Amino acid sequence: MKTIFRNKRISGILGILPETISYFDDEVDNYTFPPKQTMRLKKIMGYESHRLSKETSFASDFCKYGVEYLLSNQMISKDEIGAIIVVTLSPDYFLPQISNIVQGECGFDEDVLCMDIPQGCCGFLMGLIQAFMLLEHLGDKKVLLCNVDVLSKKVSSKDRNDYPLIGDGAAISIIENSSGAKDVHCIMKMDGTRRNALHIPAGGFRRPNSIETAELKDLGDGNFRAMDHMHMDGTSVFNFVQEEVPPCIHELMEFSDKKLQEMDYFLFHQPNRFMLQKLREKLQVPEQKLFSDLVTKYGNPSGVSIPLVIADNLNQELVSDKFDCVLSAFGSGLAWGAMTMELGELRFCQMIESNL
Structure with a gap:
């Protein structure tokens, strides 16, 4: 997919983190590997700590927490929202959808469109694409885009490949029409033949959860995980990213008639x-x-990572100034893509910590 979105902008970003911090140094004894060998990952991969949701906290809780924060601080009003999009790989239930939970719990009007999108690493880009398309039909209303994941609940704490990097969190972005906005150039690519490089084998209708799928096993690499757990083939994903993402970025630059150094x-x-x-x-x-x-600080929060990077690193700069940016994501699917977008003069851009 290659396209241009016109007259669209992000006008606010709120990042929401769980309060629980788990440190890599404290997790070394979880694994069967020698501690000295495990500690090398800290330097190479950049692992320091990650944020983990409580056992009683789920995706909808983070969305509600963020929306209520925005409403109570008068950062948004209910009557300006025309649609709620939730992008997640960790729904509370098969039914109902999280967007409907947020709409009902936070008291939005019944005309507000609700939509959930099951997407992982590219979740922010996919959410933006859907929001941009909906804005063509919402008049002066805005889209509330919620990216959220609590995937630590689906990773084995005895799996050194996957557990140290996973982090929980959420972000709420306000997407709106804007006649003065620069064009958004977008490229998205998919390759389902490589889908098993990132997967959770059990839990759907094809292979439901059972006593058998919950059994922890050493699958031959020294890591203990069950079929209920998420697993990433690190070597395959690394090679995929290095092979596919740079050409995608260069293609985007040519498509948008921009240069990387600009x-x-x-x-x-x-x-x-x-x-x-x-x-x-x-x-x-x-x-x-x-x-x-x-x-390094919060872990990898799947499709929430781009808005959290923005809120954590650029917060006040994006309230007062504008910047030409490249947004890029890559991972589960396998999927990869990139956008050029002018970000800035936001109504708000900040990170908050929840009690979830």
Whole structure:
């Protein structure tokens, strides 16, 4: 997919973090590997800590917390919202959808359209695409885009490959029509033949959860996980990112008639610091333009990573100024894509900590 969206902008971003912090150093004894060997990952991958939701906190709780914060602080009003989009891989239930829960619990009008999108790493880009299309039919109403994941609940704490990097969190973005906005150039690509590089084998109708799927096993690599748990084939995903993302970014630059050196920031999905450093080197982008610290402080929050990177690193700058940015995400699906977008003069851009 290659397209241009016109007269659309992000006017506000709120990041929501759980209050529980788990430190990599404290998790070393979870694993069967020698501690000294495990600690090497801290330096290479950039693991320091990650945020974990409580056992009693779920995706809808983070969405409601964020929406209520915006409403109570008069950062948005209910009557300006025409649609609620929730993008997540960790729904509370099969039914009802989280967007309907948010609409009902927060008291939005019955004319507000509700939509859930099951997407992972590219969730923010996919949510923006859907929001941009809905805005063609909402008049002066805005879209409330909620990206949220609590995937730590689906990762084995005895799996050194996956557990140290996963982080929970949410972000709420306000998307609106704007006659003065620069064009948004977008490229999205998919390859379902490589889908098993990131997957959760059990839990759907094809293979329901059972005693058998919940059994922890050493699957031959020293990590213990069950079929109920999420797993990433790190080598396959690393190779995929290095092979596919740089050509996608260069194609986007040509499509948008821009040059890499003209862009102010590169706001990328946060799988781990090592992968981002190698990607930055391939693109020959200055270190100060491509942030790679989110996964170090908070973990990898799947499709929530781009708005959290923005809120964590650029907050007040985006309230007072404007920047030409490249947004890029890559992962589950497998899917990858990028957008050029002018970000700035936001009504709000901040990170808050919840009690969830």
